[in-house]
Amino acid sequence: MTKQAIEQTGLIPRSIIRTFDRFRIQLLSGTEKLVIQEFRISRYQVLVSVKCLLSLIILPILINCLLKNFLVLPLTTNFWNTHQQQIFLNSDQQNRAFIELSQFEEKIYFEFLLDSFNKNPAFNNSLSSSNEASISNQAKNKSPLKTLYSDKYALNKLIREDIQRKTSELAVFYNQESIIALTNLFGDVITFIIIGFLIIWMKPQIIILQSFLTESIYSLSDTTKSFLLILGTDLLVGFHSPRGWEIFLELILQHFGFPENEDFIFLFVATFPVLLDTVFKYWIFRYLNQISPSTVATYHSMIE
Known part of the structure; x- marks a missing residue:
């Protein structure tokens, strides 16, 4: 007949029964030895539980860092840079790079327009002047808009150079991001396998830790x-x-x-x-x- 994991509820609460059991044990002879033995067992349980808990937390983190930095990352970098022609690992990276490059191009164009307007005060004067004679006199001179559009070649050259530089930066950034993502994937898989072996190896300590945590929670x-x-x-x-x-x-x-x-x-x-x-x-x-x-x-x- 198997023993039930859950005690049956009786007429008298279990807490009262446990209290009377402790009181009865204290009245018997050899109580001091029992107290000392319980204290030693409790201290051993706490020490083993703390050691096991720290091992389960610190060892996986340490193993993961060492694997990624000294084994997986060099191998992944060598494989990705020598055997792969692509930069992006997935389509989301490509979309993010395209959006970032488009925003950068718009920013350059906007800054160039502001700089051109600031360098042509005649354009600002023509906007603020309400005198028709002054406007007609300014029309005889070289129009600031013509000056602006005459710098179209400089604008295209500036945009082309900055976009090439930004494209190179994005290529390096997303290439490194792809390498790091692959490193995380392989490194974490190896780490989980090692954690599995660690749990099997520390099974007795984990049982003590589980008992200690259960007792601590139930004591709340x-x-x-x-x-x-x-x-x-x-x-x-x-x-x-x-x-x-x-x-x-x-x-x-x-x-x-x-x-x-x-x-x-x-x-x-x-x-x-x-x-x-x-x-x-x-x-x-x-x-x-x-x-x-x-x-x-x-x-x-x-x-x-």
Whole structure:
């Protein structure tokens, strides 16, 4: 007969039974040895949990940085610059480069017009003068517009030189961005594989860490646990969460060099939070309601 993972609820609350058990143990002989042993076990559990938690956080970050900087990045740079003729990794990079180049060209043209107007005060005087005689006298002279259009060759030369320089800068920038995206992809895949082996190797320590975290969470008050539940649900499936999921997906796609498909992002935002909310409500009803009914009652009271 298998032992049930969840204790059955009786007439007497379990907290009262545990209190009487502790009181009974303290009355027996050898209580000091039990207290010392419990203290040693608790200290060992804390030390192992902290060491395991730091290892799971620091080691993956350190391994990821070392892999990317000293192994994956040189190999990716050599492969991309020698075996690939293209600069852009996806169409989104090409569109962003085209928009940036177009805006740069418009900026140059606008600045050239402003500079030409400032260098021809006769044009400003003709706009501010209300005397028809002065306007007719200025018409006999060389028109500032003709002077402006006479600099068309200089404008084309200036735009051509600046655009060539800007194009070279964009090519270098997006080529490096493509290399970094590929480096992130391969480096993160290798890092996740190493983390998998690390979890298998540290399985006993992870079990102790899980027990320590579970005990720490259950030792919190019902109000604190309800507050953490509300905070987590509002962040993940709350009213403002869709925008957060969109930003998160955009950052992930840019990090790995994938094109930012709006249809995929909208479909994910429309379905995944709903699925997550359903799973969360089922977990509250199926498990948390049996483990800690007071927490569930406090949670419902706070959200109402």
